[in-house]
Amino acid sequence: MFAALYADGRLLDSDGETESVTVELNSDGDTAWRCRACGEDVTETAEGYATETDELVCWAYEPPADALPGPDFGDGPHDPERIPLSWCNAAGISVDPCADSVTVSLSVGDPRGAFTFTLSRIADDAPGDLAGRIVLHVPYPGEPLPHMPLAAVRPGTYLVGGQIGAQSRPTAARCAA
Ligand SMILES: [Zn+2]
DSSP: OOOOEEETTEEEOOOSOOOEEEEEOOTTOOOOEEETTTOOEEEEETTEEEOTTOOOEETTOOOOTTOOSOOOTTOEEOOEEEOTTTTOOEEEEEEETTTTEEEEEEESSSTTOOEEEEEEEOOTTSSSTTTTOEEEEOOOTTOSSOSSOEEEEETTEEEESSOOOSSOOOOSOTTOO
16 A cells, blocks of 8 residues: 555655544644634633633723623623634544554544544455445444434434434534535
8 A cells, every 4th residue: 555645735745654644623722712802712711701811801892882881992801702623623534454444533522532434345255245345434323432422413414412402403504515
């Protein structure tokens, strides 16, 4: 096997035998929120959203034009927004010539683990009808020791973590074609 390694479409130096590639995200911590006004990373506290230095007051705060009497410019709370991809720890691909398999892994919970999606070819001399065939293994609801619990929304779409309530059943994803 000869493996070429590309990043953003550019060929990277490799020994031609690369068997695993990982993109790590959020290696600087697990901040999930950022202030729209001042741009600082913020975390939720009992008193409100605070910066790393426990600052609850946003220097860039601007009262809304139609505001009732409230905090003045630079004296209000941070305006938190979710940081894109802050829910993902890492994404990786590994190939295993011995197992004749390719595995894609995506970590969204405990960074030591990941959801894995594996395509493998069953050995030609294996017993049964699947000998020589390619099979796909995917995470599923009720899986023992899951990376995160899954609940089926519809075939092929799962809610990650928690249960689906009758009213909170998700609609199509924002970017769905
Ligand atoms: Zn702010």
